[in-house]
Amino acid sequence: MSFLPKRLMSSITIKPTPSKAHHHYPLPSSSFPAGFVLGGVHAGVKKKAGVPDLAVILSTSERPTTAAACFTRNAFKAAPVLVSNEILKKNGGYARAVVVNSGCANAVTGKQGMDDAWAMVEATDGLLSKSSKSEFEHETLVMSTGVIGQNLPISKIVAGIKSQSSATLGSDFSAWERAAQAFMTTDTFPKLRSRTFTIGGVEYRMAGMDKGAGMIHPDMGPAGTTFSSGGFKQLHATLLGCIMTDAAVSPKSLQSALTYAVDRSFNSISVDGDMSTNDSIYVLANGAASNGVVIDEDMDKQGYEVFKKELTDFAADLAKLVVRDGEGATKFVTVTVKGAPSYKDAHNIASRISTSALVKTALYGEDANWGRILAATGSVPLLPSSSTGAAPVIDPTKVNVTFVPSDGTSALPVLVNGEPENVDEVRAKEILSLEDFEVVVELGMGGDAEAEAQYWTCDFSYEYVRINGDYRS
Amino acid sequence: MSFLPKRLMSSITIKPTPSKAHHHYPLPSSSFPAGFVLGGVHAGVKKKAGVPDLAVILSTSERPTTAAACFTRNAFKAAPVLVSNEILKKNGGYARAVVVNSGCANAVTGKQGMDDAWAMVEATDGLLSKSSKSEFEHETLVMSTGVIGQNLPISKIVAGIKSQSSATLGSDFSAWERAAQAFMTTDTFPKLRSRTFTIGGVEYRMAGMDKGAGMIHPDMGPAGTTFSSGGFKQLHATLLGCIMTDAAVSPKSLQSALTYAVDRSFNSISVDGDMSTNDSIYVLANGAASNGVVIDEDMDKQGYEVFKKELTDFAADLAKLVVRDGEGATKFVTVTVKGAPSYKDAHNIASRISTSALVKTALYGEDANWGRILAATGSVPLLPSSSTGAAPVIDPTKVNVTFVPSDGTSALPVLVNGEPENVDEVRAKEILSLEDFEVVVELGMGGDAEAEAQYWTCDFSYEYVRINGDYRS
Secondary structure (H helix, E strand, O other), X not given: OOOOOOOOOOOEOOXXXXXXXHXXXXXXXXXXXXXXXXXXEOOOOOOOOOOOOEEEEEEOOOOXXXXXXXXXXXXXXXXXXXHHHHHHHHHOOEOOEEEEEEEEOOOOOHHHHHHHHHHHHHHXXXXXXXXXXXXXXXXXXXXXXXXXXXOOOHHHHHHHHHOOOOOOOEOOHHHHHHHHHHHOOOOOOOEEEEEEEEEOOEEEEEEEEEEOOOOOOOOEEEOOOOOOOOOOOOOOOOOEEEEEEOOOEOHHXXXXXXXXXXXXXXXXXXXXXXXXXXXXXXXXXOOOOOOOOOEOOOXXXXXXXXXXXXXXXXXXXXXXXXXXXXXXXXXXXXXXXXXXXXXXXHHHHHHHHHHOHHHHHHHHOOOOOHHHHHHHHHOOOOOOOOOOOOOOOOOHHHOEEEEEEOOOOOOEEEEEOOEEOOOOHHHHHHHHOOOEEEEEEEOOOOOOOOOOEEEEEOOOOHHHHHHHHOOOO | OOOOOOOOOOXXXXXXXXXXXXXXXXXXXXXXXXXXXXXXXXXXXXXXXXXXXXXXXXXXXXXXXXXXXXXXXXXOOOHHHHHHHHHHHHHOOEOOEEEEEEEEOOOOOHHHHHHHHXXXXXXXXXXXXXXXXXXXXXXXXXXXXEXXXXXXXXXXXXXXXXXXXXXXXEOOHHHHHHHHHHHOOOOOOOEEEEEEXXXXXXXXXEEEEEEOOOOOOOOEEEOXXXXXXXXXXXXXXXXXEEEEEOOOEOHHHHHHHHHHHHHOOHHHEEOOOOOOOOOEEEEEEOOOOOOOOOEOOOOOHHHHHHHHHHHHHHXXXXXXXXXXXXXOOOOEEEEEEEOOOOHHHHHHHHHHHHHOHHHHHHXXXXXXXXHHHHHHHHOOOOOOOOOOOOOOOOOHHHOEEEEEEOOOOOOEEEEEOOEEOOOOHHHHHHHHOOOEEEEEEEOOOOOOOOOOEEEEEOOOOHHHHHHHHOOOO
């Protein structure tokens, strides 16, 4: 700590933020799930001609397509959140389409906003093949993101939806890429990933996209809850994500796998600590690659666990892209908390470290400031023990803090059993000047492997202040 | 929301932060409590000659001096916190002196740190008049703030303490000012206030000082708790405050009044959302102006309530000075939450709004961005109702957000019953360009006047990033 104030007396020259474009690259079409067609088009929500602002995703599978969602726990929920939740609840976890617009959040637009969200659903329903098996009135989930306080240009959007067909929608990389582009707001690159996995000898595929890049600190719960009314109160910037797989998964197991995955992925990221009002993650499982086997927790626990792990890892991949492209971010930092009394405690502490302004400015300054990490750690109240009812107490002499570089070189302990190391500042600077590194905090309180949580965060830069202090000007 | 990324491509010119020096000014000596002598000297902790870095505060009253404290709830508590808590607990709420050093936090200094804190206590005990009534081994509370990981220059400090006497210590403004200066770290001005008040026809005085200016988001609980061991793990930057009064107050009532006051003052401020490990507030009541009446909750409820209100208002005055002088602060913003189901809910929501990076950057940008305020409000889980066990639900159509200027001109509603107003942007800019203004959020959920809480916060500026991203360079 300095003793004289460092008041700002002159202008600052701030280095340009490095481009993140290298995190977007072509993916093989064979890695995309069978039985989905999709695309992104310019419907006219955004002013600039040709920029995709409307994504349509349809399942063409002949098997039932199950769907699950996690929605923001914010008290002020968006119209698309309320509409999509209602549909999922009514359908018991079945839906065959997703429609997404960017450029306008359909937010704080009153009853009109609800009508518009329903109009998007109905128009997209019309693109689905008539399935004799379908007993559902609506089969589309909807998402919106962009400016607030404006009504959607709904006729343009509905026209945009209706102009889609099997001729315009595709299933190759460029179709997936266009759809991912249509999700973007302040994102600097489209966020798209895919993977293959095998369960019981059957190969499945999973692909999806998401977007950020500010008001990112999601805490989402499973769909199917009864939400409060008044979902027309709505804001800007959010996390949206959509994952498609050609596995067949029962509705209940799809929701439970997604809830687990979201807790360990999208609910474990922070850009600025601010929770949005329409964070939404959807997953569709259309069974197009299934040999008739339906993944279900109660029928085949082992197969379900494999699926849950694949979904969790995939969701984490997508979630990390949001942090990498966080507003003003120059660093991608993994915060790992080990040896906590419970997973929830570990998660709470990792969240607090990941949102600390002092920690995040130190990361920006490439300063291995373990003191700020320790202060953030100690500020989190631990949960009462279920056996004794009393909150456990951290023993400072058992606490370790370590910086782990991403380049495979050796880790740097900065606090060992509560004693600060005589840190090699040159080595510390080497690690902290990497784009990626990990901060590990070990509390030494638990033996349970579950009492470990990871969070992904970015640094707090001048550019963050510029983007958000200069938002509407 | 913009749709194209605003990546930083060129240097930014940032305006200098305005000086805060006008918040420090002379106070009449008659407003200081009787029976205290104090001073601030340069003991040599700080390098720069003549800068006060050691404050000594002694009660000279012949009546018993009671003392109370609130300490940080951080799991990693400082040596001075542990030592002071132990003395208060052992003495049952009696202490006659306070010793404070700045420049070195006596932090992460192991057993030596504990020994040093005790040495400061003992040296200051030696300055107290021998009172035949005193049965206490130690009568001094201690505080330290400054750099971490270094041992105190304890011989210099002890020599500094021992050089004090009734000849060097004083009771006029300059003595109080020097003591307040000795508290400072990154503060740009000494924080000193005084007031007089009357209970039962007797006039009393109260005066005190505090310091900030970073790692400020206190959550302090009453003294007397058994803390965990290992208090030598310790950090930098903190809130320290000390209040003296010449009223006589019973130990129990002094602690209960302070606990109440701290919740509504120091526990209701935020600079950066980060809780320090040695936030400490002490109050000494020496009875020097008492006519024999001891203020006690059980003996005279009405007198106690007056005292509690005076202490609360005074603590709030001191707490607000910390926010005004927060690192990088250009605004002083009062966040008021009304109509919540409970005081705790109102306080939690006000805290969340006050720490939101998006809200704080909008305040810096002088942007009446009610959307970010609403998102922060909605992200706070409400406490379960004690009658039903279920958490109450916010009705968005009852929510109001208003900006209130400090200059007496009319308030600006931006959200009325959940509907956004067509805001006059010129008027909004007028209000937000003031140094002081208030944001009022009304939830419309409670009729109880207690279900209202205030928080004081500042904005998030480029300078905050500079101070804390450039901390050790």
